[in-house]
Amino acid sequence: MTRPNMFIVHVSDAPKSARFYGDLFAMEPVFEAPRFIAFELGGGVQLALWSGAAEDLSGPRTSEVCLNLDGAPASVDARYEEWTAKGVTIVEEPHDAVFGRTFVAADPDGNLIRVAPFD
Structure with missing residues (x-):
């Protein structure tokens, strides 16, 4: 395959x-x-x-890069603290979702990066 x-x-x-x-x-x-x-x-x-x-990257974003972490929820909160200290843009604060603790950051172009626990 x-x-x-x-x-x-x-x-x-x-x-x-x-x-x-x-x-x-x-x-x-x-x-x-x-x-x-x-x-x-x-x-x-x-x-x-x-x-x-493409010249114009302003269209809608429909995907995320995801970083899955062991040791959630503490590891997710620790990564949030680390990234905010670096000045990374956070678009969704840490919260508990159906799959566990998560938050979403953005790169300089607005592409989304989710941090979440391993399933």
Whole structure:
């Protein structure tokens, strides 16, 4: 069976976004081009940042990058504190959802990043 192995996030400035994601997730790019930068997530899956897809990125956002953490809810709250100390934009404060403790942040382009417990 063929499975997706790359998730592309459209950004306005790939190098700037790569610094943001690299700092946020403590990872280094495995591929860099002027408008396309990829990070290895493990198991052959990559997260890529692409600033060459379109001139207008103001359309609706319909996906999220999700960071699942062990040790929730304490680990989710701790990550929230860490990210707010870094000045990361929070669009949904920590709260309890049907799947556990969660919050949502945004990258510099408004792409959503959810933090939640492992299912």
